[in-house]
Amino acid sequence: MSNRILIVDDESLLVKGLKYSLEQDGYETDAAYDGIEALKKWKEGEFNLIILDLMLPGMDGLEVCQRIREKSEIPIIMLTAKGEDMNKILGLEYGADxxxxxPFNILELKARIKAIFRRVNSKNTRNGEQIIKVDDFTINTLGRKITVKGREINLTAKEFDLFLLLATNPGKVFNREELLEIIWGYEYFGDLRTVDVHIRRLREKIEQNSSQAEYILTKWGVGYYFRGKTEQ
Structure with a gap:
């Protein structure tokens, strides 16, 4: 069965072009033209990825993304006509992948879609340990859940991937370029602050005091690393 993609944008010509191009590559597609319709179709359909415009009538893309993230880890690629960095970062903070x-190059969009599906398929077929214990954390790699001292932490797909990578490589410093390439699954040409945003959100969820992190630390001028208690 081919992967199904929901395209959400109020520009009908753009939607028509995306549908045609993606279907030529073997994807099944459906479309929604406002935020409310997008939520309705997402709830009723079985999709593998959502292409979601930021500026939508009725309900904007950020709210749609947030509502979907409350129930699902389905990959979401956010589209925005705005060039300001904060809009890009805000979209990622709300859970976009x-x-x-x-305007964007359709070939770049296709490359990113393929990278996301490769990553998802790799996780689904990975033969690894289901339960990993690291310090105060219990990581369920198949259920993609973590708990700290018995408390379950709700992470987005990217936050989970970052935490798993760092926690299972304690003491190893990853620079932002490495994290982008490993977690995003391709050579990433976007804003390096994408990593900083995800690390900050992750700290807010797992640290008792995110401004005085105990686990995910910064190696100034280099990158980020996980410090277990045995290393302190």
């Missing part, structure tokens, strides 16, 4: 600024 990636973003593209309009």
């Amino acid at each position: 990636d973003y593209l600024t309009k």
Whole structure:
């Protein structure tokens, strides 16, 4: 069965072009033209990825993304006509997996879609340990959940991937370029602050005091690393 993609944008010509191009590559597509319709179709359909415009009538893309994230980890690529960095970062903070600024190259969009599906398929077929214990954390790699001292932490797909990578490589410093390439699954040409945003959100969820992190630390001028208690 081919992967199904929901395209959400109020520009009918753009939607028509995306549908045609993606279907030529073997994807099944459906479309929604406002935020409310997008939520309705997402709830009723079985999709593998959502392409979601930021500016939508009725309900904007950020709210749609947030509502979907409350129930699902389905990959979301955010589209925005705005060039300001904060809009891109805000989209990622709300749980989007990636973003593209309009106008964009369809080949770049296809490359990112393929990278996301490769990553998802790799996780689904990975033969690894289901339960990993690291310090105060219990990581369920198949259920993609973590708990700290018995308390379950709700992470987005990217936050989970970042935490798993760092926690299972304690003491190893990853620079932002490495994290983008490993977690996003391709050579990433976007804003390096994407990593900083995800690390900050992750700290807010797992640290008792995110301004005085105990676990995910910064190696100034280099990158980020996980410090277990045995290393303190």
